[in-house]
Amino acid sequence: MGPSPHSSGGLMNAADAAASNSSRPVGLVCEPCQAVGWMYAQYDDRWDTPIPLAQVQVSDINGAVIDSGGRTKGLATFGLEDGIPHQSVRHELGTYAFQAPQEGRLVVELVPEPSGPDPAALEAEIIADLDAFEQRMETALQPWIIAWEDRGVRGLIGSFFSNIRSGASSWWDDQEDLWTAIGNWLSSLPDLAAEAWDGAVAGARELWENRDEILGLIQSLAKGLVSEFQTGFEAILELVSAFPDLEEIANLMREAYEDSAEWAAAMIEIARSTGVLHAIGGTMMGVLAMTPPNFWTDMVALGIGYLVPEIILAIIFAIIAFFSAGMGGTLLAAKLMGFARNVVSKIRTLGATAREVVQVGTETVGTVVAQIIDVLISVKPKVEALVRSLRSRIYERANGATGEATPVLRNAEPKRPTVNASNRPPSRPLVDPSTNVASPQRTQHILHGDATGGGHLWPGGPGKTAFPQDWDANRVMRATSDVATDPNLFWKPQTGNGGLFTKSGKPARFLVTDAAGNLPVVDGVPMRVIVEPAGEGIITSYPKY
Structure with missing residues (x-):
């Protein structure tokens, strides 16, 4: 099965590769005065498993639907099924291409269509x-x-x-x-067994x-x-x-x-x-x-x-x-x-x-x-x-923009592992031993934003401070992960009194700082990184100029 070519090597590689590719996705027809976009849907498992034949809806930043009713590609799209070699189309599985009235930010959703027994x-x-x-x-x-x-x-x-x-x-x-x-x-x-082994x-x-x-x-x-x-x-x-x-x-x-x-x-x-x-x-x-x-x-x-x-x-x-x-x-x-x-x-x-x-x-x-x-x-x-x-009830949402690949990622396991907390971060990653240790949901929040805010990848969401223009998605998440897992930095309580949980029982959150309480600086960029060690791990990250 193996990792999908459009996403191997890190969470956002596919978006970077697609955005820099001069060719349009297969099947996309470019019309005058229209913007183009494409997305891929997959799980965050080891094999980068695609989410096939899921119904897609695309909306602009104001909520107006600009594309609906289409589906992500699956093996059946190409007349194939599991057990039949398919490497020539592997990179297209889970993808969907669309057009928008104009360039800009947008929201991509996998829309549930419940069917069958409960x-x-x-x-x-x-x-x-x-x-x-x-x-x-x-x-x-x-x-x-x-x-x-x-x-x-x-x-x-x-x-x-x-x-x-x-x-x-x-x-x-x-x-x-x-x-x-x-x-x-x-x-x-x-x-x-005795002699039966022979x-x-x-x-x-x-x-x-x-x-x-x-x-x-x-x-x-x-x-x-x-x-x-x-x-x-x-x-x-x-x-x-x-x-x-x-x-x-x-x-x-x-x-x-x-x-x-x-x-x-x-x-x-x-x-x-x-x-x-x-x-x-x-x-x-x-x-x-x-x-x-x-x-x-x-x-x-x-x-x-x-x-x-x-x-x-x-x-x-x-x-x-x-x-x-x-x-x-x-x-x-x-x-x-x-x-x-x-x-x-x-x-x-x-x-x-x-x-x-x-x-x-x-x-x-x-x-x-x-x-x-x-x-x-x-x-x-x-x-x-x-x-x-279960497949008919899948719902996921991701923020993106025209002219680039929008990843729609779904957790492969119900709850990601948590970590032990103290006044210092652990010497190992918060969530997963990889370049990007944030969960898919928090990665989306940091880069493109969601209903709670965020969106700090250049040029940034409305009213949001953006990372430098030459910082691509991988650079942002790598810097965020490096700060969150640096054993030489400290955690300053943001909620609670320094323990794993607040008095109300919610996971406590910490700001990552140096010994003097200052924000860590990565390549000249002051990084404000918030972590929740007993909950979701990395919560958010943005530059604080």
Whole structure:
């Protein structure tokens, strides 16, 4: 998938590149006495995922609508979909070109057009399905659990069930406890295998050696950590590409990464707006981890035990298939679901082969584990509907101007990380380790302004002090970030008495100064930078001449 060429290398590179490009955007017709403009819509994730086919409305600074009804470009615009090479049009995804009656500042909006079921209702249905699945699995695993409890050891099982009965979306009081327990469980499986390791099928050994990385992938997905998931996805793709026995997995991951552009948008919307990924990831892995050691002894005896990393990948592939299908990418979705179904078939076959040996009660090992994939297949239509419903409700707004690219940026995660505060700023960035550490919303505020003010990029908004004319957007945000994160500067309380929060509980704000209380000066420009360490990080920045 990879970063979009029109925005890689920093938040505002695309605007700078487009503004300096003498050629007009594709499809824009220039008419006498009319100004031209263009925009791009994307998320602030690692892959610069475009926001495709979103309805656009453009207004002048006085609120008069000058363009409406158009849509940002998506793969479908070019007759493509996820899973098909598209590099020749990658730079156009998420873009829209328009004309204005005259040169000037303007407002670009992604306008919602709600359709489909209510997202909250769909989310509740999906979680209810997962609750029902958990109850079925508890019943199916009872013979193994009872047999293990007869030994006087409950371990993880009792703790898991005491928590998951409150619902799949709250499968553990402390997420870290569950993921630690799952990691310990996964690491202990080799002790149950004994000589069965030597009989592992081709590719299983390589996957097993990278089981921690694979577990981390579904963990980040369950927690809604989009950029962490994307980083892990790239790392695992590199790992599996090195082994010929894992060619099928490598090819599927490569198609999802290099030849796809839109499924990540669905992942982001679900992660930032619902608890569905939290419920799916936690329930799937929780069910695997709550099974007692004697169950996995049976699994290893069948040769299924070392398929656990493959089972986790099948779960991840099935979830990505939901995202792709929800965005219209049926080709990639079919391939990914095909892999998941093949894993189910393999497990069922191995389980049936030794039915008399490992059958306990009415279930076999193969049928129990296969249900994990089966339930994902069963909720697929609802997840796809949730994707479409969330997409129809996207709203974003950005200030811009004719003659330049206007970036419309959307958070990839529901809440950006905060930092610890004292009377000195931390030595690391406030928000994100990159050149620009301000959030997309605050970047827009500083550069182009919003409903609360701002707009200090040359020539500046009405009545606003502008940065020097030779300071482009990147220069402004780099200087702002440098000041905000300089460990040699100090923070002067603007609200509250120097603590993280005011008496009313709101995040406190600080002015960055030198030791004498003066504003820091960058290349001759006095910088007034306000930070909110327990809230949004950088709040605003402007020159104070």
